[in-house]
Amino acid sequence: MTEATERTGRTEQLDLLYSETEDDLRAAVRSLLADRAGHQDLLGRIETDSPYVPGLWKALAGDMGAAGLLVPEKLGGQGASHREAAVVLEELGRAVTPVPYLTSAVVATETLLALAGESVPAAELLAELASGRTVAVLALPLTASPHAKPVSTPSTVTGVADAGAADVLLVSRADGLYAVPAAEATVEPQTPLDLTRPLAQVTTEAGGGTRLAGPDEAAAAVRRGLLAGAGLLASEQLGLAEWCLEETVRHTRERHQFNRPVGSFQALKHRMAQLWLDVVGARAAARAAADALATGSPDAPLTVAVAQAYCSKVAVRAAEECVQLHGGIGMTWEHPAHLALKRAKSDQLALGSAGRHQDAVAALVDLPAPGTEAVGAG
């Protein structure tokens, strides 16, 4: 296929709607999170040793089967796809829930999926993750981009998301990918901007753990894991932006100043209408990324890059507008707007910044920077 048809021609159909099954899954997750992990619950937890709500992971990942959505049934999962996992992430984004879903059930799981055919230990670990009994995270900073050249994990790595909740760390070394039991690693919590996604510094000893794959396979697998993570992060960002808009509309309809609801002022209405337009776009972009990943489309890297370049900005804008249009209450610790703002701003850096994803777009559709020739993505 030539580059020109790559860019413009393919009529491959993405399904951008939600299925009934997906709607049902959304309702179940939303109800679980409302019961167990409302914003007030989170505000009471985020300054304790662990923001994770006890028992929530088991209910979501195990009982509901959400951890196994990406994993075929024969490998111990639910045999669903990225489309369903994306719906779970929309809900987790709305509720800014601290759970190791993106890190373990998406990034680590997708990494192991790439290896499960060749490696028995990878397949065994994958089945454990799919059941929700075991949590694994990649020992890489949350900022790791699927478009960057893969690097070996240094013996000490910072900014590892959900490392404190992990049973197993996936460590990239010069000779391949290793599964290292968390008990054999040193995990020191850092103070994150986003208190709902704990970060830690992880130190592992050379030589420990079980080797899952050689270096080339490992690099491809990690890249695949990060690509799925970036693509589905767009759905988390969509859910978050949607919540911010809904709360802002609700607040400005109720809040009166100058003897009118503040939401009747055109200066505010237009900002919320603009945000709605952004959210409509974010939904199309996030659904496209989820569907492209689910169908293994050759367009997936571009669709993911587009979704990230777009949705991360929308989430930040929505959260910033949410704080601003709430006025004074939006600046208080007691109101949950700051949870969304901190998550949105951190998500903007996660799994490749918007700028890195834009650079990937430039490479994939042949819009090179000044002074460069077109190069392949990566």
Next chain:
Amino acid sequence: MTDTAPDTDARGLTGAGRPIDAEELRARTRRLLADHPPATTDRTDFLRARFDAGLAWVHYPVGLGGLDAPRALQAVVDTELAAADAPDNDPRRIGIGLGMAAPTLLAYGSEEVKRRFLRPLWVGEEVWCQLFSEPGAGSDLAALGTRAVRDGGGDWVVDGQKVWTSSAHVARWAILIARTDPDVPKHRGITYFVCDMTDPGVEVRPLRQITGEAEFNEVFLTGVRIPDAHRLGGPGDGWRVAQTTLMNERVSIGGARIPREGGMIGKAATTWRERPELRTHDLHRRLLDLWVDAEVARLTGERLRQQLVAGQPGPEGSAMKLGFARLNQAISGLEVELLGEEGLLYGEWEMRRPDLVDFTGRDAGYRYLRSKGNSIEGGTTEVLLNIVAERVLGLPSEPRNDKDVAWKDLAR
């Protein structure tokens, strides 16, 4: 089900009593093609036969060019016809008739009116235009001042001025709203008509725009006579009738399906690829921003289309026109900058009357200037944002002082 009885009763049901399905439409389309081979049939004759077969717009009623079939099934007919190289009715030339006049005629016209107007409208034998906006009534369209007064015989006599009327110089008919009662609040005193553009009281003058072209016209109406049979909806009910027209206008602007890099972004991207010497870092970053936004707008349109096909139309339609206007303006502005010294030039300023308007046509300077209108025509961006805020998000409206005042007492 194996029964494929071809006969249709008045409700568009086949002989077996089931609704028209894709299979049935395909069969009927093939029969039309067999009976009127496009290669040897006159274009107008073919289009008339297509209309009479109910394959013009399948969701319209039987006898009026349709079969009462689901709208989504039109694609089945169009695909068959395109494969057979059949002529179409050049929808871009008659967009106002198809997109705005027809749905309004269908919803409010008498049987006689529908039978008289819809066939030549769809076939393209009669072009339509829209006499709505006035110099003193743009966003506040309901404030319009063109007067229609009943004469002794019950017909209407119209005096006033309309503006921004595309196709008026080629139109046979117009949809027109005029004030019939100045003593009630503005929304209540308007009546909706079909106006004969060949009436001696109709004068059409070209209206030159910032591009140098005159796509539009001013229309002066002096003692124009309209029979009462050409009124759509009741006297004073014209505002409600006009909502049908305007809702369809917004769908028709910015609702089309486009391929990746279709539209304005394709022009800028092509220039970028072909002219490495023009590239700067600032333009690169802005181009990528816009490329991503354009691709997301494309996906949004595609999602909207899938919702319509699945029978779940959402409010996202309003988003399309707003996004389309902003993107066209930003991309064409970038393109002029990208071109450097060439961006200082303009094709030609000579006044022309283009048959078709292509926002992505001519040169970058033209596109830059023409796209300024995208946020003004068909509902300004500001008004559309209000509509989104109030109807989609449920935000309260601004306090108003024009709702309970007679039209004649409004400030102007």
